[in-house]
Amino acid sequence: MDDLSGAFAQAFRLIAGFDPDLLEIVTLSLQVSLSAVIVAGLIGLPAGAAVAVMRFPGRAVVIAVMNAMMGLPPVVAGLAVYLMLSRAGPLGDWGLLYTPSAMVIAQTVLVAPIIAALTRQAIEDLHGDYDEQLRAFGIGRSGMITTLLWEARVGLFTVLLAGFGRAIAEVGAVIMVGGNINHVTRVMTTAIALETSKGALELALGLGIVLLVIVLGVNALAGLLRMGVAGRAHA
Amino acid sequence: MHWQGFCAWVLPGVPMPDVAPRITEPEKFDGPEVLPVSGRELVVERDGRKLVDGAALTIDQPGVTALMGPNGAGKSLLLRLLAGLIAPDHGTVTWAGTAPDRLRASRVGLVFHRPVMLRRTALANVAFALKVSGVARVERHDRALAALASGGLEHLAASPARVLSGGEQQRLSLVRALAPGPQALLLDEPTANLDPGSTLAIEDLIVRSAEAGMRILLVTHDPAQAQRLADRIAFMHDGQVEAPVSADSFFNEPASAKASAFVAGRLVL
Numbered sequence A: 001m002d003d004l005s006g007a008f009a010q011a012f013r014l015i016a017g018f019d020p021d022l023l024e025i026v027t028l029s030l031q032v033s034l035s036a037v038i039v040a041g042l043i044g045l046p047a048g049a050a051v052a053v054m055r056f057p058g059r060a061v062v063i064a065v066m067n068a069m070m071g072l073p074p075v076v077a078g079l080a081v082y083l084m085l086s087r088a089g090p091l092g093d094w095g096l097l098y099t100p101s102a103m104v105i106a107q108t109v110l111v112a113p114i115i116a117a118l119t120r121q122a123i124e125d126l127h128g129d130y131d132e133q134l135r136a137f138g139i140g141r142s143g144m145i146t147t148l149l150w151e152a153r154v155g156l157f158t159v160l161l162a163g164f165g166r167a168i169a170e171v172g173a174v175i176m177v178g179g180n181i182n183h184v185t186r187v188m189t190t191a192i193a194l195e196t197s198k199g200a201l202e203l204a205l206g207l208g209i210v211l212l213v214i215v216l217g218v219n220a221l222a223g224l225l226r227m228g229v230a231g232r233a234h235a
Numbered sequence B: 001m002h003w004q005g006f007c008a009w010v011l012p013g014v015p016m017p018d019v020a021p022r023i024t025e026p027e028k029f030d031g032p033e034v035l036p037v038s039g040r041e042l043v044v045e046r047d048g049r050k051l052v053d054g055a056a057l058t059i060d061q062p063g064v065t066a067l068m069g070p071n072g073a074g075k076s077l078l079l080r081l082l083a084g085l086i087a088p089d090h091g092t093v094t095w096a097g098t099a100p101d102r103l104r105a106s107r108v109g110l111v112f113h114r115p116v117m118l119r120r121t122a123l124a125n126v127a128f129a130l131k132v133s134g135v136a137r138v139e140r141h142d143r144a145l146a147a148l149a150s151g152g153l154e155h156l157a158a159s160p161a162r163v164l165s166g167g168e169q170q171r172l173s174l175v176r177a178l179a180p181g182p183q184a185l186l187l188d189e190p191t192a193n194l195d196p197g198s199t200l201a202i203e204d205l206i207v208r209s210a211e212a213g214m215r216i217l218l219v220t221h222d223p224a225q226a227q228r229l230a231d232r233i234a235f236m237h238d239g240q241v242e243a244p245v246s247a248d249s250f251f252n253e254p255a256s257a258k259a260s261a262f263v264a265g266r267l268v269l
Ligand SMILES: Nc1ncnc2c1ncn2[C@@H]1O[C@H](COP(=O)(O)OP(=O)(O)OP(=O)(O)O)[C@@H](O)[C@H]1O
Pocket: B046, B051, B069, B070, B071, B072, B073, B074, B075, B076, B077, B078
């Protein structure tokens, strides 16, 4: 019991003192997950909107696959990215395995389907209301997609937040393709797992508190935005 | 992203400077030819029911043509067909002799029964229609403001369009359709649910647009409005359109049994 409260005290001391190791890990985590969400957004937002607006054979299958991919187990995503990036893999020449880039790729693979599927849902609802009016203006397909994305911007921002929450809290994929190398690819989740297994609870607890604050903060922001939308007739 | 920029992104509708309008008359603009707007032998079938059943109508002559008929006659469907928004199962719609296309869409204005407002300011809604119709960025703001002024909405320029009252939205929706300078304008009950003042404002805009040479097809259930505005009246029932006649003869000597029953208020579907 003394151990535990001591560890907590030490953890808060690490946070309050901006411990360099802790800061480095937190910074890398944020960099990797933010990058992943940006890339996943660049893929998932237009892809989801395009599927929502376009009618083509096999559309139902695409939607089903997109929805199913939302539940992709992180270790499987990690394995797939590992196979692609490993020496013998098709992208082995890029030499990305065990770099932060590999972790960005793995998190992107996890998050892009979530963003695409949720975007498809949001845009499809809007499309029903706006389609005829926008076509009466003379808008084309790409204009329709960008306009609907813009109309749905507040909701889609909460989708990006959800994607970020998933990315930053994920451990299985990044540990496989990042390798949890100290000062190189060690992020919050992998560091917490390692430090805990070593019995070094101070850093693990410190990182755990930071991660908790980030994830709760992101979810609270998403919730506030949603409430704001409901309270504002025009948004 | 800079945080102020971010706020403007998430929370649009930042107040704008109040600029005095310079033009208050609807403007005429050049653009591709769409007249006559014509539908022939139009059929729309859903679940084995013929909702539009051989309807024909051509919008060519200047002035206002009223389209009247009982609920469910197919008037709104006919407007969407003529605007090129839905394809008929049989028959053809042509604009100036060729099939409707997106590049000329803003030349055939359509005002829906229920306004669809974009999540931006009233001014930005009009500017958006102008942008889609190909108006250069530098001209958009002034032209959008002029369009708002022509409908007496300039004081609402900076208001988010979706918080406007139903009547204001209907006016804005007409102003937005007028802004790009259409040759033909299709109006689906533009004054339904409006108070007398708003009705007058919209009728005034319709009259001025017609005087400026616009061809207008007006769906209305209000006989008095048809008599005030219409140069001719086409009667629609059961998915078919009778040949347009003058307002006088429509109300005083209806051409068909159905039309006379409708005028007398005895035609129910
Ligand atoms: N997408 C659709 N699918 C099935 N039926 C439809 C569809 N759209 C319209 N209808 C039907 O077609 C008929 C004509 O509809 P429309 O909206 O054109 O009538 P209207 O003349 O505009 O009537 P109102 O005066 O009430 O506005 C109605 O019976 C309606 O139920």
